[in-house]
């Protein structure tokens with residue numbers, strides 16, 4: 001740990017089996033960051049409660065997600081992988097931080113407005129405080145670096161402001177201002193070729209799907225909408241199948257498809273079959289590791305519990321300093 005550059009924190013809601021969007025947009029980066037930083041990755045079950053109608057799948061979603069993250073390459077001996085609610089200190093810090101948070105700042109955030117649009121009938125107190133809870137997580141683990149996409153950057157700026165306010169007000173250095181590390185988050189489109197890949201739209205391809213399921217999903221992908229017939233020339237630049245080829249196929253194959261599609265030398269069905277094949281090939285090691293880890297669910301829970309113990313130890317230290325700075329008796 002000593003030779004690493006600092007501590008990274010990131011969290012994601014327990015959404016269950018991960019899809020290509022989660023992998024390319026987040027998990028791949030989580031894995032890579034381990035080489036440079038001490039990493040703390042959290043499955044934020046409390047955050048999930050702000051929009052959940054039922055908690056029925058919370059446990060299985062947490063397990064499936066942890067399984068995917070581990071199979072993708074998280075190394076639990078060095079990385080802390082844990083469940084947010086297992087370190088309840090975050091709730092205390094959340095309450096404390098909420099006392100120095102102007103309400104208007106929260107209701108002005110674009111992410112809050114978006115959530116209200118999505119769930120007009122469930123604008124709960126927790127939803128307003130979502131960024132305060134997120135800040136509490138980041139600050140509790142004294143993250144020096146937080147990887148974010150542009151859409152999350154207002155939340156991080158908000159966390160940084162809270163640190164300045166808290167430290168100034170209580171004349172302390174108890175909280176550490178995290179640096180933003182902008183990650184190039186690719187927007188992976190779903191099989192509809194139009195909208196961001198996501199579970200709620202059912203336009204996703206799961207990493208852990210069988211090769212047959214994967215092929216079925218890929219064959220249903222929407223390609224260049226202008227290309228109506230096999231004999232029409234296509235435009236790979238607007239085709240989501242081609243964008244995935246660029247990630248999962250060899251340079252030679254990408255060059256071939258790029259050239260042949262434009263002169264109707266290759267049809268969409270053939271192009272999709274090739275993608276399904278390449279995607280399945282790329283996922284062979286991941287799927288094998290996943291199946292192996294899944295043989296022993298107790299081990300996955302033990303990793304999460306062990307992560308929880310390590311997370312609580314850091315959280316205790318921070319809270320000791322925070323309480324002392326405030327002067328809580």
Ligand code: ADP
Nearest residue numbers: 012013015021022025026186187188196197198
């Ligand atoms: P959360 O609300 O915790 O961000 P999501 O399941 O929406 O949960 O996303 C988890 C992570 O995966 C986030 O970092 C998000 O940016 C990324 N992600 C999800 N879908 C996509 C996608 N289609 N393209 C790129 N990144 C995505």
